[in-house]
Every structure is written in C-alpha cells, then in structure tokens.
Amino acid sequence: MYKHGVYTSEIPTSIVPPVEALVGLPVVIGIAPINLASDPKTNEPVLCYTYAEAVQYLGYINDFENYTLCEFMKSHFTLFSVAPVVFINVLDKTKHKAAVAEAAISIVNNEAIIKVQGVILDTLVVKNASSEVVPDIDYDAGFNDAGECVITILNKSISGEIKVSYDKIDPSLVTSADVIGGVSSEGISTGLELINQVLPKFGIVPGQLVAPKYSCDPSVAAVMSSKAGNINGFFKCISLVDIPVSEAGKYSDVVEWKNSNNYIYENQIALWPKVRLGDDIYHMSTQVAGLICKTDSQNNGVPYVSPSNHSLQMNGLVGNNNDEVVIGIDQANYLNGQGVVTAINFSGGWKLWGNRTACYPSVTDPKDSFIPVKRMFYYIAQTIIQSFWQKVDAPITVRLIDTIVDSLNIWLNGMTSAGYILGGRVVFLESENPLTSIMDGKIKFHVYVTPPSPAREISFDLEYDVDYLKTLFS
Known part of the structure; x- marks a missing residue:
C-alpha cells in the first residue's frame, strides 16, 4: 500500500508484569446439611466469599461432628474473617439417605414439628387421618434454627395431629471412598477428583486442600497429597491432614502413628490434636487453614511468614472422647521435631506451634521441610507459570x-x-x-x-x- 504522511505502530512491552497469585485458597472437601440449602450443590466446587453464599449452597447447622463443612464455614468466615473458599460437598441426598416410617405428630398453635434433623422436604408426605394433605394449600414446611422441620398448618380445619413420612439425609453413610471420589464411565468427577475443576471454573489455583475428619484416614490423606502435588498438570499446593485423636490420644502415640500411616510428605502439614472454643470442637486443620489465609493477607498475600506462633481461635486442646489434652512446650517441641504441628498456651494465649512439613525429620532440605519456604516455592512457581503463559x-x-x-x-x-x-x-x-x-x-x-x-x-x-x-x- 502506498503511504504518504506520518504513521505510528505499537510493539509489545519488553517487560511482562507478574500475575498476582492467590496462593492460600482453601479447597475443602466434606459433607453439609444440604437439605437446608436453598440451592444445594453436591459434588460440585462452589466458590464462596461470604457466609451467606455458603449457606445458600450447603445449608448450615451447628453440628460439627456430622457436618464438617459447617465446621469450616464458622471457623473461616466467623472466627478468622477471611475469604474466599471453595467447598466440595460429597453428601448426596439421593444416595446418603434413610426412609422414616409414617408416624403421628401433634399440632400445637397451628404448627407441627418433626423433632429430627435432615428431613428432605421434597420427600415429605403429610396425612390427616387417612387422606393426604396438599402442600402450599393445606400446609407449608420449612426449618427452624435447630434444623428441625416445621409444618405450618394453613387449613384451619386440620387440628389435633397429622401423620408424616419422609426420607432424611444420613451423614453416617458417607465414607472415605465418597471423599476420595473418582471419575465415572460417563466422565463425571466426584470427591477429590474435582480439584482440577477449580482453576477452569474460577480462575484461581487451589492453595490448600483440607478434609476435616476424613483426612484422619490414611487413604484420604494419601490421595490429598497426590492431588496437591499435581493440579491441572502444572501447579502444586499443601494439604492439611489431621492425626486422629481416637488412635493417637497421647502425644507419645502421635509419632509412631504418623510414620506408620505415611504422613511423611513435603506437601503435607500434619496436625494434632483437635481444638476447642467454648462448646465447639474443631479439627485443627480447619483452624489452621483460616490462620494461614489470615497470615498471608497480613503480608500482601505472599506466604513467606510461617503461621507458627500466631494466634488460633481456641481455649483448649481436645483428645479422644473430647477429653482435655495438656501438653507443655517441651512436648510440643518433641512433636515439632518429628514433623507434627500442634498448639501451645505459653505466651500471649493459644498459638499454633511448628514450622515443619510432614516430611521432617527424614527430609531436612529447607526447601521441603519448612512450611513457609515450601509455600514460597509454590507461590513463585505459580506466579511464573501464570505470568509467562502468554509467551508460550x-x-x-x-x-x-x-x-x-x-x-x-x-x-x-x-x-x-x-x-x-x-x-x-x-x-x-x-x-x-x-x-x-x-x-x-x-x-x-x-x-x-x-x-x-x-x-x-x-x-x-x-x-x-x-x-x-x-x-x-x-
């Protein structure tokens, strides 16, 4: 083309600005009372920035023994006030359920309350004498704060008592196999296999894998370590695993259990025991995930500061049968020296205590054995990959x-x-x-x-x- 005049053009900048890496994002696998959720999600990663979002997708009840995602919700959003978090609920109300036979309940002040938790509303059948009562016309059903089903009678001619039958979710039917998950012949992923969907769906690389309660199972912990070591074929992160207090009730039992069950990897943080805050009992992995996020946020998102010697939200340690555990600084240091992170009340309240990943002491390379150094290598690698992907x-x-x-x-x-x-x-x-x-x-x-x-x-x-x-x- 013939040109006549003054022209300009643009060339790519010779310096590429780095992509900001959110290295601490927790991905939490567990179970939730999804019968209480307005938009329930099962075996699907959901990104939540607020407590309200989590309740929408998962439901909430203050029953941490049965519903591990509720435990994490309260700790992360309420105790540590950090976000976001990705939840993966594996409780399937079409599979993990039990049928409840028809029974009579009394009507008081136009309400009848089913005094159990877990009622699946779309399976609820209400009868008056021998005839079926019509929902939305004769009655309305919802839940109270205790998670119990409340049937509000709209038809004033119905009084005395009603008969109800229903299915209810049964969290005891969820097994470690459900948490580990897999890929079906139709290509549908479940459980930990969903980790690789987090980046494509939300554009954020997982930074922590957490499975409160279920990470006490060595088979789950092994898969967590494997998945954390190969995210989408490019990235790595840490996994937080709990050593079970039911099998290692005393600090002197912990090291043998840890080594016998292969909690020995550089991308694992092995934690013991549980922690208590008031009447609530948390797996330590739950609170440590929040503490890591809080510590990172106080340092511009760069994970160079160890979470050790930073405050947990607790007022006691808990062992087997929810008994109190008392350990001194010397006992805590012994655990640290064997690659186990714990908590102490020594100076300034309860604090996390320990800098070592689970591979220590068999591996002493600081790149692998120090928690903040390991996380920094992951952070730097993630930043490099995401920044220079455009140059491929x-x-x-x-x-x-x-x-x-x-x-x-x-x-x-x-x-x-x-x-x-x-x-x-x-x-x-x-x-x-x-x-x-x-x-x-x-x-x-x-x-x-x-x-x-x-x-x-x-x-x-x-x-x-x-x-x-x-x-x-x-």
Whole structure:
C-alpha cells in the first residue's frame, strides 16, 4: 500500500508484569446439611466469599461432628474473617439417605414439628387421618434454627395431629471412598477428583486442600497429597491432614502413628490434636487453614511468614472422647521435631506451634521441610507459570529470552527489596539449552531463589561480667 504522511505502530512491552497469585485458597472437601440449602450443590466446587453464599449452597447447622463443612464455614468466615473458599460437598441426598416410617405428630398453635434433623422436604408426605394433605394449600414446611422441620398448618380445619413420612439425609453413610471420589464411565468427577475443576471454573489455583475428619484416614490423606502435588498438570499446593485423636490420644502415640500411616510428605502439614472454643470442637486443620489465609493477607498475600506462633481461635486442646489434652512446650517441641504441628498456651494465649512439613525429620532440605519456604516455592512457581503463559508458542528469539529474563529479574528484585526473599535471579544458560532442544521448541531458564527460613531457635548466652563490679567504685 502506498503511504504518504506520518504513521505510528505499537510493539509489545519488553517487560511482562507478574500475575498476582492467590496462593492460600482453601479447597475443602466434606459433607453439609444440604437439605437446608436453598440451592444445594453436591459434588460440585462452589466458590464462596461470604457466609451467606455458603449457606445458600450447603445449608448450615451447628453440628460439627456430622457436618464438617459447617465446621469450616464458622471457623473461616466467623472466627478468622477471611475469604474466599471453595467447598466440595460429597453428601448426596439421593444416595446418603434413610426412609422414616409414617408416624403421628401433634399440632400445637397451628404448627407441627418433626423433632429430627435432615428431613428432605421434597420427600415429605403429610396425612390427616387417612387422606393426604396438599402442600402450599393445606400446609407449608420449612426449618427452624435447630434444623428441625416445621409444618405450618394453613387449613384451619386440620387440628389435633397429622401423620408424616419422609426420607432424611444420613451423614453416617458417607465414607472415605465418597471423599476420595473418582471419575465415572460417563466422565463425571466426584470427591477429590474435582480439584482440577477449580482453576477452569474460577480462575484461581487451589492453595490448600483440607478434609476435616476424613483426612484422619490414611487413604484420604494419601490421595490429598497426590492431588496437591499435581493440579491441572502444572501447579502444586499443601494439604492439611489431621492425626486422629481416637488412635493417637497421647502425644507419645502421635509419632509412631504418623510414620506408620505415611504422613511423611513435603506437601503435607500434619496436625494434632483437635481444638476447642467454648462448646465447639474443631479439627485443627480447619483452624489452621483460616490462620494461614489470615497470615498471608497480613503480608500482601505472599506466604513467606510461617503461621507458627500466631494466634488460633481456641481455649483448649481436645483428645479422644473430647477429653482435655495438656501438653507443655517441651512436648510440643518433641512433636515439632518429628514433623507434627500442634498448639501451645505459653505466651500471649493459644498459638499454633511448628514450622515443619510432614516430611521432617527424614527430609531436612529447607526447601521441603519448612512450611513457609515450601509455600514460597509454590507461590513463585505459580506466579511464573501464570505470568509467562502468554509467551508460550512465541518465536524463540533473543527478544523473547531477554523479555523473560528481564521481567522475572525485576520481579525478583522487588521481592528482595520487600523482604519476601533474601535474593533471587534468573539466567538463561547455554549448558542447559542444547541446540537440539531449541530446535525442538524447548527453552529452559534457571531460577535461583532463597526464601527466608523461620527463626525457629533464638539463643542468648548469658555471662557474669566481673568488670561491672568496678562501677561500685565510680
């Protein structure tokens, strides 16, 4: 085309700004009272930023023993005030249910209350004498705060008593196999297999895998570790696993149980025992997930600070049969030295205590054995992948290599200046990039980085200095 005049054009910026990585996002697998939910979700990841959203999709009742997602809801949104969280409920009301035979209940002040929890409303059949009562015309049904079904009589001619039959959800029918899940012949995923749907659906990479109660099962914990180590083929995260107080009731039992059941991986945080706040009892993994998110949020989302020695929302430790557990700092340190994280009340209230991942002490590499260092490596890897994904399939030129090296070095320098790392750099080495690899479209960059280790031991030497006696003669 013939041109005459002054023209401009644009070229891509030579520096690529980093993508912000939300490295602490909890993905929680468990069961919920979905009969109470207005829009119930089963075996489907749901992203919730508020308590109200969680109740909409999952329902809520203050029964943590049976409904583990309610436990997490209250802890995360109420006690730690952090968000978001992805919930995966595996309780299926078409499968995990029990039929309740017809029985009579009394009507008092135009209301009849079924004094059980878990009633599935769309299975409720109400009869007056021998005839069936019509919903929305003769009666209306809902739930009170205790999760009991309340039948409000609209037809004033109905009095005395009614007969009801129904199905109710039965959380005891949910097994570890439901939590582990799988993929059906139709390609439908359930349980932990749904982890890989979180990023495509919500654009956020899972940062923590949590399964309160069920992570006490070694088979569940093993799958959690496997899934955390390979998210969508590119990313990794940590898994929070509880050591069961029913089998390790004393601190001296914990280490043998941990090693015998293979809670030994670098992407695991092994936790013991449970914690109590008032009348509520929480699995420690539930509260630690909230504490990690809170600690990250106080440090611009960068996970370089250990959650250890930060406050939990608790007033006691709980063991088998909900008995009180009392451990001292020496006992807690013993557990820490065996790769178990616990809690202590030593200075400033109850705090999480322990920096080591579950692979310690058999693995001492700080990259793998320190919780904040391990999480920083995941954070840095996630940021690099998401930032430079846009460069995949670009022509391999000097400009491409310089853009990646310069952009990443600028980011690492900023991380160093902020104190998030002690130092970092990226280089493109000829020795790591043979001509055959470049011809095949493969290039490799070497990233050197050093996140700070937590100051797990601070020592002071005290010495009696006789020279100060001379001050008596000053």
